[in-house]
Amino acid sequence: SRSLPDVPAIVSPDEWDLRLGSPSKINLFLRVVGKRADGYHELASLMQSISLHDTLYFSVKTEKDGKPHEDSLECDNSDIPTDSSNLVLKAIEKFRSKTGIEKYFKVRLEKRVPHEAGLGGGSANAATALWAANQLSGKPCTAEQLAEFGADFGSDISFFLSEGTAYCTGRGEIMEFVPRLPPQALYIVKPYEGLSTAEVFKNMDLSECSEKDPRELLRKMQKGVIFADFVNDLETPSFRLMPRLKTLKEDLYKAGFNVVLMSGSGTSFFCLGQPWEEDFMEVFPAQHNVQVFKCFFHGRRYSDMWYFEHPP
Numbered sequence: 001s002r003s004l005p006d007v008p009a010i011v012s013p014d015e016w017d018l019r020l021g022s023p024s025k026i027n028l029f030l031r032v033v034g035k036r037a038d039g040y041h042e043l044a045s046l047m048q049s050i051s052l053h054d055t056l057y058f059s060v061k062t063e064k065d066g067k068p069h070e071d072s073l074e075c076d077n078s079d080i081p082t083d084s085s086n087l088v089l090k091a092i093e094k095f096r097s098k099t100g101i102e103k104y105f106k107v108r109l110e111k112r113v114p115h116e117a118g119l120g121g122g123s124a125n126a127a128t129a130l131w132a133a134n135q136l137s138g139k140p141c142t143a144e145q146l147a148e149f150g151a152d153f154g155s156d157i158s159f160f161l162s163e164g165t166a167y168c169t170g171r172g173e174i175m176e177f178v179p180r181l182p183p184q185a186l187y188i189v190k191p192y193e194g195l196s197t198a199e200v201f202k203n204m205d206l207s208e209c210s211e212k213d214p215r216e217l218l219r220k221m222q223k224g225v226i227f228a229d230f231v232n233d234l235e236t237p238s239f240r241l242m243p244r245l246k247t248l249k250e251d252l253y254k255a256g257f258n259v260v261l262m263s264g265s266g267t268s269f270f271c272l273g274q275p276w277e278e279d280f281m282e283v284f285p286a287q288h289n290v291q292v293f294k295c296f297f298h299g300r301r302y303s304d305m306w307y308f309e310h311p312p
C-alpha cells in the first residue's frame with residue numbers, strides 16, 4: 001500500500017482549502033560531469049521521491065483574514081524562516097508573476113524533513129506551493145509549466161513535479177522520466193549538523209569524480225540491479241568538510257546495510273537492506289547523534305497523494 005502515515009492534525013483540515021503532503025527525495029546516484037560557465041555544475045542523477053514528507057495547508061486569502069493582498073506563512077519549526085526568503089513564498093510569488101493571477105495565500109508548513117540534508121525538503125515545499133496555487137486558481141497551468149517556473153529559482157524544484165522517479169541532468173532541472181522502480185524500504189540517517197549545498201560544490205574537485213558512465217548506471221538500475229553501483233560524487237567534498245560523515249558511513253555498513261550512500265550534498269545518508277540489530281532505531285541514533293527515519297520509495301503523483309480539497 002502506498003498510503004502515507006498520518007501526522008497529528010494540529011489544525012483541522014476543514015479550516016483550509018487544501019492540504020498536501022510534500023515528499024522528499026534521494027539521489028540513487030549522482031555524477032558531477034562538468035562545471036559550467038555560469039558557475040553551476042553539470043549533473044547526471046537518478047532521483048527518487050520518498051515517503052518522508054512535510055505537510056502544507058493552503059487557503060486563498062480573503063478580506064476576513066486581514067492583509068488580503070499579502071501572502072502569509074506559519075511553520076511549526078521556529079528554525080525555518082517564514083519571511084520572503086522561504087521557497088514557499090517565492091514559489092507563490094513566481095506563480096503570480098508568471099500567470100498574472102492576483103491571488104494571495106495563507107500557508108501552514110508542518111516540517112518533518114530535516115534541512116541541509118540533501119533531501120530537497122525546501123525545493124519540495126516550493127513545488128507543492130506551485131501545485132497548490134495552481135489548484136486553487138482553477139488549474140490554468142500544466143505540471144510541465146509549473147516545473148519550468150520552479151527551475152527559475154532552484155535546481156531541484158522541477159523534479160518534485162515529476163512522477164517520482166526521474167533521470168535529471170543540466171543543473172538538475174532537465175528531467176527524463178523513467179519507469180518507476182520497484183517498491184523499496186529504506187532508512188534515512190541524518191547527523192544533526194548540516195552542510196550548505198553551495199559550500200559543498202565550492203569544495204568540489206572535478207578530478208576526484210568517479211569515471212562511471214551515468215547512462216550505464218541508469219541502465220543497470222532499471223534492470224533491477226538495485227544493489228549494484230552506488231556513487232555520489234559529492235561525498236568526497238562533503239566528507240572533506242565534515243570528516244565525521246566518513247566514519248558514520250563506515251558505521252552504517254558495520255550495522256549491516258547493503259548500501260549506504262549520501263544523498264545530494266548531504267548530510268543525510270540513505271541505507272538499503274536491513275540492520276543486524278533489531279533495536280537499531282532505538283540504539284543507533286543515541287550512539288551516533290543522528291536522526292533516523294524509516295520510509296519507502298514514493299511516486300509523487302498528486303492524484304495519489306494524501307490530500308483534502310475543499311473547493312471554496
Ligand code: C5P
Pocket residue numbers: 039040041042043153154155156170171172197198201
Ligand atoms: O539551485 P540551488 O539553489 O539548489 O543550488 C544551490 C547552490 O549549489 C548554487 O548556488 C550553486 O552554488 C550550487 N550548485 C551547483 N551546481 C548545481 C546545483 C547547485 O554548483 N547543479
